[in-house]
Amino acid sequence: MVVVQPFHNIPSIPTYKQLMDIAFGRASRTSVKLPAVKDKLIIAKIKEIKRIEVSSSIIIDRLKNIVGSMPNIDSLHPFYRDLFCIMIDRDRYNLALKNLSWALNFIGRLRRKYIVEVRRASNPSEASQSRRAFYGRVSSIIKSVGGDLEFLSNVHKLKRLPALDFNFPIIIVCGAPNVGKSSFVKCVSTAEPEIAEYPFTTKNIIVGHLIGPHGVIAQIIDTPGLLDRPLEERNKIELQAIAALRNLHGGIVFLFDPTETCGYTLEYQFNVFKGVMDLFKDRPLVIGLTKIDLATKEQIDKAISLIGSYKIYLCNTLQCIGVKDIVEELLNQLKI
Structure with a gap:
C-alpha cells in the first residue's frame, strides 16, 4: 500500500x-x-x-x-x-x-x-x-x-509526519516505556513497518499494516513518547498533540509489563492506562500482559487484580507469542 x-x-x-x-x-x-x-x-x-x-x-x-x-x-x-x-x-x-x-x-x-x-x-x-x-x-x-x-x-x-490511510481502522498501541510496544507492532505487521516522526516527541513512531487476503484491513501504530506517561505529567501542547490521536478511528491495545523490568511499577502503568481510557473511553480495547516468559504467577496475578474486570491476554512481544490473539480480538470488536 x-x-x-x-x-x-x-x-x-x-x-x-x-x-x-x-x-x-x-x-x-x-x-x-x-x-x-x-x-x-x-x-x-x-x-x-x-x-x-x-x-x-x-x-x-x-x-x-x-x-x-x-x-x-x-x-x-x-x-x-x-x-x-x-x-x-x-x-x-x-x-x-x-x-x-x-x-x-x-x-x-x-x-x-x-x-x-x-x-x-x-x-x-x-x-x-x-x-x-x-x-x-x-x-x-x-x-x-x-x-x-x-x-x-x-x-x-x-513532511516527516506519518502517512495514514483513513479508509482503514487505525489501531493505537499504548503503554509505559519499554513494555514492548514497538516489538508488538513489528510482530503483527504483515508488511515492513514504516518509520515516521510525531511532534513533541524525540522518538520515531512506527506505522505497521495488517494485510488480509484482499489487501490492507487495518493500520497499527505505536506511541513512543506520547501515551506512555500519566496525562497529569504533560504540558498543554503535549496534551494537544495527544488529543490529535482521537481523530484516528479504530481500537486500542494497551500493554502492561507485570515484571516491572520496563522500569515502571504496575501502579504507574495503571495510571497511564487510566489516562488512555479517559481519552479513548468510546474505543474498542484489548489489554495484553507482556514478558510472560519472565513473569512469575504472582506477578501476573497481581497485574490482573490491579487491572480489574477487563479481559486480559498474555503475550511475549520479543518472540511474537500471543500477539496475534490480541489483534484478532480487537479486529473482531471492530467487526473486521
Whole structure:
C-alpha cells in the first residue's frame, strides 16, 4: 500500500539570500544567441533582457511552487489539521502565503516595466543600469518576504509526519516505556513497518499494516513518547498533540509489563492506562500482559487484580507469542 500524507509535496524553502543567489547567479551565466550584426547596443539589450527574464522566472516559479504546494488547512483530515495548528500559527501561515503571492505578482509587473526600459536604452550603459535597477527592486522585495520564507520553512518539517490511510481502522498501541510496544507492532505487521516522526516527541513512531487476503484491513501504530506517561505529567501542547490521536478511528491495545523490568511499577502503568481510557473511553480495547516468559504467577496475578474486570491476554512481544490473539480480538470488536 502506497499512502502519502498531505505535506509530502512541500518543497525545500530557501532563505531570501539563497533565492537571490540562485536567480541572479544563473542569470549571469545564461548564454544568449546574438544577432549577425555586431551592434553593441543591440547585443547589450539582448543580454540584459535575458538576465531580467531568467532571474525573474526563477524567482516567480520558485515562489509559485512554494505557494501552490502548501496545503489548504480546511481541507486537511482532522488528525493532520490538529497537528498543523499545534505546530504552525494559522494566521501567520495565511499571511505568509499572501505575502509571497504579492511578491511574485509584483516581480512579474516589474519584469515587464524594466524590459521596456532596457529596450528604450540609448546606449549599453543605460541598458545595464536598467537591469541593475531591476535587480535592486527585486532584491528589496525578496528581502521583505524573507521572514515569510523562514516561517514557511517550518511547514516543511510536517513532511516527516506519518502517512495514514483513513479508509482503514487505525489501531493505537499504548503503554509505559519499554513494555514492548514497538516489538508488538513489528510482530503483527504483515508488511515492513514504516518509520515516521510525531511532534513533541524525540522518538520515531512506527506505522505497521495488517494485510488480509484482499489487501490492507487495518493500520497499527505505536506511541513512543506520547501515551506512555500519566496525562497529569504533560504540558498543554503535549496534551494537544495527544488529543490529535482521537481523530484516528479504530481500537486500542494497551500493554502492561507485570515484571516491572520496563522500569515502571504496575501502579504507574495503571495510571497511564487510566489516562488512555479517559481519552479513548468510546474505543474498542484489548489489554495484553507482556514478558510472560519472565513473569512469575504472582506477578501476573497481581497485574490482573490491579487491572480489574477487563479481559486480559498474555503475550511475549520479543518472540511474537500471543500477539496475534490480541489483534484478532480487537479486529473482531471492530467487526473486521
